[in-house]
Amino acid sequence: MLLFLRNRAERDLDDEIRLHVQLRAQQLREEGMSEEQARTEAGRRFGNRTLLKEITRESWSWTWVEQFVRDVRIALRALRKSPSFTLVAIVSLAVALGANTAVFSFARAILLKTLPVDGARRLVLLRQHNEMFHMENCCFTRRFFDDLRKQDVGFGEAAAVATWDVNLTGQEQTGKLTAELVSGNFFAMLGVHPALGRLIDESDDAAGAAVCVISYRLWRERFGGLADVIGRKVTVDTTPFQIVGVMQRGFAGATMYEQHDLAMPAHLITALLGPSRDSAYLPWLQIIARLRPGVTRAQAEARVNAVGFAIEQSDVLQLQLQPQRDAFRLIDGSQGIDSKKDRLAKPVLLLFGLVGVVLMVACANLTSLLLVRSVERTVEAGVRLALGGSRGALMRSFLVESMVLAVAGAIGGGGLAQALTQFLLKLMGSDGEEIARQVHPDWAVFAFLGIAAILAGVLFGILPAWRASRSDPLRAIRGVDAPRGRSLGLRILVAAQIALSLALLFGAGLFVRTLRNLRAVDLGFRPENVALLRLNLSRTAYSIGRSRTDSGNDGWKQFFENLLDRARQLPGTRAASLAGISPISGAMAMVSINLPAYISPNRLLPTTYVSIVSSGYFRTLGIPLIAGRDFTSDDRASLNSQGVAIVNQEFARKFFNGDALGKTFIYNGEREPVRVVGIAGDTHYQTLREEPKTILYLPVTQWTFPQLATLQVRFTGDPSATIERLRVLVHQIDPRVPIDSITTMDTQIDQALSRERLLAFLSTLTGGIAVTLAAIGLYGVMAFSVARRTREIGIRMAIGAPRSTILRQFLAESAWMAAAGVGLGIPIALGCGRLAASLLYGLSAQDSRSAIAATTILAAIALIAAVIPAWRAARLDPMRALHWE
Amino acid sequence: MIPPGTLDVLILQTLTARAKMHGFEIAEGIRRGSQDVLRVEEGSLYPALHRMLMKGWLAAEWSKTGANHRARYYRLTAAGKKQLAKELEDYRTVARAIARILPA
Numbered sequence: 001m002l003l004f005l006r007n008r009a010e011r012d013l014d015d016e017i018r019l020h021v022q023l024r025a026q027q028l029r030e031e032g033m034s035e036e037q038a039r040t041e042a043g044r045r046f047g048n049r050t051l052l053k054e055i056t057r058e059s060w061s062w063t064w065v066e067q068f069v070r071d072v073r074i075a076l077r078a079l080r081k082s083p084s085f086t087l088v089a090i091v092s093l094a095v096a097l098g099a100n101t102a103v104f105s106f107a108r109a110i111l112l113k114t115l116p117v118d119g120a121r122r123l124v125l126l127r128q129h130n131e132m133f134h135m136e137n138c139c140f141t142r143r144f145f146d147d148l149r150k151q152d153v154g155f156g157e158a159a160a161v162a163t164w165d166v167n168l169t170g171q172e173q174t175g176k177l178t179a180e181l182v183s184g185n186f187f188a189m190l191g192v193h194p195a196l197g198r199l200i201d202e203s204d205d206a207a208g209a210a211v212c213v214i215s216y217r218l219w220r221e222r223f224g225g226l227a228d229v230i231g232r233k234v235t236v237d238t239t240p241f242q243i244v245g246v247m248q249r250g251f252a253g254a255t256m257y258e259q260h261d262l263a264m265p266a267h268l269i270t271a272l273l274g275p276s277r278d279s280a281y282l283p284w285l286q287i288i289a290r291l292r293p294g295v296t297r298a299q300a301e302a303r304v305n306a307v308g309f310a311i312e313q314s315d316v317l318q319l320q321l322q323p324q325r326d327a328f329r330l331i332d333g334s335q336g337i338d339s340k341k342d343r344l345a346k347p348v349l350l351l352f353g354l355v356g357v358v359l360m361v362a363c364a365n366l367t368s369l370l371l372v373r374s375v376e377r378t379v380e381a382g383v384r385l386a387l388g389g390s391r392g393a394l395m396r397s398f399l400v401e402s403m404v405l406a407v408a409g410a411i412g413g414g415g416l417a418q419a420l421t422q423f424l425l426k427l428m429g430s431d432g433e434e435i436a437r438q439v440h441p442d443w444a445v446f447a448f449l450g451i452a453a454i455l456a457g458v459l460f461g462i463l464p465a466w467r468a469s470r471s472d473p474l475r476a477i478r479g480v481d482a483p484r485g486r487s488l489g490l491r492i493l494v495a496a497q498i499a500l501s502l503a504l505l506f507g508a509g510l511f512v513r514t515l516r517n518l519r520a521v522d523l524g525f526r527p528e529n530v531a532l533l534r535l536n537l538s539r540t541a542y543s544i545g546r547s548r549t550d551s552g553n554d555g556w557k558q559f560f561e562n563l564l565d566r567a568r569q570l571p572g573t574r575a576a577s578l579a580g581i582s583p584i585s586g587a588m589a590m591v592s593i594n595l596p597a598y599i600s601p602n603r604l605l606p607t608t609y610v611s612i613v614s615s616g617y618f619r620t621l622g623i624p625l626i627a628g629r630d631f632t633s634d635d636r637a638s639l640n641s642q643g644v645a646i647v648n649q650e651f652a653r654k655f656f657n658g659d660a661l662g663k664t665f666i667y668n669g670e671r672e673p674v675r676v677v678g679i680a681g682d683t684h685y686q687t688l689r690e691e692p693k694t695i696l697y698l699p700v701t702q703w704t705f706p707q708l709a710t711l712q713v714r715f716t717g718d719p720s721a722t723i724e725r726l727r728v729l730v731h732q733i734d735p736r737v738p739i740d741s742i743t744t745m746d747t748q749i750d751q752a753l754s755r756e757r758l759l760a761f762l763s764t765l766t767g768g769i770a771v772t773l774a775a776i777g778l779y780g781v782m783a784f785s786v787a788r789r790t791r792e793i794g795i796r797m798a799i800g801a802p803r804s805t806i807l808r809q810f811l812a813e814s815a816w817m818a819a820a821g822v823g824l825g826i827p828i829a830l831g832c833g834r835l836a837a838s839l840l841y842g843l844s845a846q847d848s849r850s851a852i853a854a855t856t857i858l859a860a861i862a863l864i865a866a867v868i869p870a871w872r873a874a875r876l877d878p879m880r881a882l883h884w885e
Numbered sequence: 886m887i888p889p890g891t892l893d894v895l896i897l898q899t900l901t902a903r904a905k906m907h908g909f910e911i912a913e914g915i916r917r918g919s920q921d922v923l924r925v926e927e928g929s930l931y932p933a934l935h936r937m938l939m940k941g942w943l944a945a946e947w948s949k950t951g952a953n954h955r956a957r958y959y960r961l962t963a964a965g966k967k968q969l970a971k972e973l974e975d976y977r978t979v980a981r982a983i984a985r986i987l988p989a
Contacts, residue, residue: 012947013931016908016957019950020927023909047928055932
């Protein structure tokens, strides 16, 4: 296009000039010259046509676009001429920009995104602190919800929701999905519209027919997107339902990270659990509400506390279970009921800080490198100025060079960000799988990349460009040195880079040591070579007609006995056992215990962790039995024999002063007391970080019905072979039982450490990158300093200064920069360490070993970076130095 | 030889005489107007014309001469008129100053 315009303009100019000459020639002929003479004279009077055309072209205004293209070409050529500089610049930019972009998409998903509904930011979730069990209750009873709705606590509207995993059986297909049970006003409150049919409303919830609505996605995938889905009958677990509507597109429940493809009225919980379940008094519903405009979360929370306790008091049964006044809390609900904000916010922000620092270091590095280059190019700049180029044009062309670098860095960074994101997701383990959906590149991420690149380009380009445009052309061409001043700016930049790198290395030291400390924690059992098979019986035939108190048919007991026996006979099995909860799985259960002799400090019944295990559990996991015996299959719960229990050492110490064998107590308000028959060693229970607490072990024979159970198998040989054998075994015994997961204990522990692993890895990576950049920056500045002062060095050597002095002098210069950097960096490092204190384990945020290690590494690398140019300076040949121009 | 910088003002002034002129006519205008004292090196007219075109002091359009040749006609814009007034004022100021120094 441009070419076309240009050609036309050129032709026009030609026409103009031709006409002029023609008219002049005509005039001359009229004055009497011959044809021949007239033309020659006219041409002569006109002047140098070519030159004039050239000068005219210069003034054309859309040559600014051409000018820009030319600037880009010049920039590319200049960059190509110094490949090492260009490579370093682009790579460090790509890494810094890519890392920042990747973390940005994470931060956005975790911190900024909300449910796709109106007023999501004003949504809150209700929680209640449970003093007795030291936990936070997520859920409330139906009665509580109904009563709360009648009160005015500052909510515009409050709805209830709970999730349930179900089997959906349609005409042809069957499949598992997660459903939501919702109160009648749930969809109305969130402002969700039906894509087809209608959604659950109040009349449905008031003991209406078994209706349900499906998500848009499910409609397209399983029901072909056809309109005949309305009115279709499906079976949810074992109950027939009728589909009455499809939710709006993009809405999949009150969740950001899962898909809840089915919704049904909350009162139908009875259909899913069985009629004997007393769901009215069971806390199972989460309450999500939207604050009224003008009401703050704190205000509503105060009102809920005032009103909630009154509601609980009116419920006598509730009172018996929770005699004390537990505080209510309102937490952010903008991300729905499974928000990851609390858990991941801090690490993500920390991460952002880390990569932000790397970006700053990269920019500082590039600024110093470019400054060095700009000083080297003063001659070029001087010539361009002398030839009539404006300072503005010069500055512009240098800035274009920076922008070209920035764009190249952005392109590389974009690709890197993708790879980095996938890698980070994998490092995050199960968390990563869940948020993967939200962490994909969209317009915001690209915008971030673009803006970051432009800002970076301007940031590191402006100073060198300005510097170059201020050069005095005369002095520059003559080759007189640039201002004698020691270029303080460059040194400050290098010192700053060193400081930031130190902070990052220190952080890396903290996180790496935290990880090592956690890995070295004595678990109390031996985790190697243990396979874990987790089964979920709640949706199988074994659970039909089941309730908490009704032990019903014993088919499941047979199943487990079978499973345990045959697992023990598998090749490679050294020991096997069953447990309700596996250690370090994140799951936990607690019961209260009633000991007349023990007074707990807060007047409440003491509580303890509990784990229901089969015989052989301790042997399988390698937990020592300090006293007494293990469970046997004879320990049956019957009306004649007394129930038995095993406790851990901490339990014995705390409640019985160490002497627990033979003692009896009541747990969980059971009718019959249990007798302690064994004391086991202390182990970690739920997480790696907590101190070993009291654990009560109960025999599996006293189980009423387990929803979840884990089979532990200590094996020899190949883990994957063992896993395969276990899978086949379950299928052989009963193919209808779904396997929740099969893994090894080592893997499970590793997963529990995924956050720490992530932090250790990333802080080390960013620290390494920052140090490398700082070293390059230091090298560059020193090399430049040596190059500029070559004559001075030559003179000094010629008049007798020994080489060692030269070497020492340049090393001292670097030492000053490094020292300044370290001096600046230590307080920054310690300050940042304090911010991360809650993420550490086993060491303080002022950990001196990490600080010393970081400083040493940095000093060593700085030394290497500085010694090379200093060495070169000392090796200069004085004659050549003096002649060098 | 025309002092540098005055070419612009001459062109602008010449264009006040007639609404539209093409390059040759402007050159002739200057020559005749100065009674043949000032002879512009004719080619140097065109860079100046194009430059002033870009600056917005002139506007141009293609048309046909009397002899049916294709020619580009230039005319003064409002900005051009303002520029002319300013330049004339500057020139007069300088001329007066010089006149004060030189003997009459």
